[in-house]
Amino acid sequence: MTIRPRDVVVVGASAGGVEALRAMVAQLPADLPAAVLVVLHMPAGGTSALPAILDRAGPLPAGAARHGDRLEHGRVYVAPPDHHLLVSDGAVALSHGPTENGHRPAIDALFRSAAVAKGAAVTGVLLSGVLDDGVAGLQAIAGQGGRVVVQDPQDALYPGMPEHALQALTPDHVVAAAGIGEVLAKVTLEQVEADSQPAPEALRWENEIASAGRVGERVSAVGGPSEFACPDCHGVLADIDRGIRYRCRVGHAWTAEALVAAQGDAVEHALWTGMRALEEKASLCHRLAKLARERQSVQIAERYETQARETFEAAEVLRRQVVDRG
Structure with a gap:
């Protein structure tokens, strides 16, 4: 011994x-x-x-x-x-x-x-x-x-x-x-x-991923595919620990807690992106409505003004969602 x-x-x-x-x-x-x-x-x-x-x-x-x-x-x-x-x-x-x-x-x-x-x-x-x-x-x-x-x-x-x-x-x-x-x-x-027995195979496999970045086909053998995507690379995550931990095919690892937090960040990013796109659309519609009125195209101007108003209202809905999340 x-x-x-x-x-x-x-x-x-x-x-x-x-x-x-x-x-x-x-x-x-x-x-x-x-x-x-x-x-x-x-x-x-x-x-x-x-x-x-x-x-x-x-x-x-x-x-x-x-x-x-x-x-x-x-x-x-x-x-x-x-x-x-x-x-x-x-x-x-x-x-x-x-x-x-x-x-x-x-x-x-x-x-x-x-x-x-x-x-x-x-x-x-x-x-x-x-x-x-x-x-x-x-x-x-x-x-x-x-x-x-x-x-x-x-x-x-x-x-x-x-x-x-x-x-x-x-x-x-x-x-x-x-x-x-x-x-x-x-x-x-x-x-x-001093233990002469090697560490469990699953532990050695995960350690090899961190050191060499090699995952290969093993991830599908360790755990079946989940319904979730990796926040880092958007690949399918495999459930490697009964819903507690996940890994994707290229090796990114997530606990369920961290995955929830990352998904929350992604949702907030999507809300801000959507709000920005809507506000830009509303601004563009206002500009097109102004140009249409200058050309005496009343119906076209009214259509753009309606689009601008509806788009702005949609942006306000998203803004409230972002504020409520904070």
Whole structure:
């Protein structure tokens, strides 16, 4: 029997996550016997100030992760924008694989890769955020024997992610962000059995999608086609987890919660687009009516004026719909 330390910590955060991350790393010991990998949801463009923020916030050196970096104890590796941060054997891997819940980097991609590569040696930490990002990844970590730590929802600026985690599984620890450092200091001292058995096939398949972007025919074998379209590419989504999670043929992943939110955004976009088109039509009809009257074409002018009035009324209906949604 081979014994190994529990020396990989993976952390996921979204809205309100910077404050939680700062509170967490401030309490980490300078001699933490583990590598810490962090994903914070962020826009794809530009650069991230998070490595510098975390480097100043606590005793551990923090920096942007680079592909191929070896995992070292006492260091914090931060996902760069527009790249999944993954664990591969004893190193960091960066990938431009399909988005998950519309995000890259994605929390679930990091958690899943750590569960596949390190098994019970992993501790997953889920912090402030909306919806249910990270929950499937925590379940993968727990399924491989790893530890699960969740920020107390009452301590989170956005409690959605912690609350969904508490509904889906029983964490080993539920604490305020400022108390997570102390918990990790103890958890990373634990010794675990090295599991010689590979991770479940479905887990390894999803991890391969995040790292290499390959999906292939497997998606139709894992789950049947749903009635929903992928918000990213508009391909048919396959139900891969009994209505809880979906993937499309090119690999984009969605939870049901995230899919509802994305569809809501699409509806609002369609309402604004429709309202703009109607207002432009009304304006054009007014202009044509004016030109018709200048040519003494009264009937044509009246027809255009009627169209303008009806179109404007339709635009007002859509405007009320948009306002009510807000």
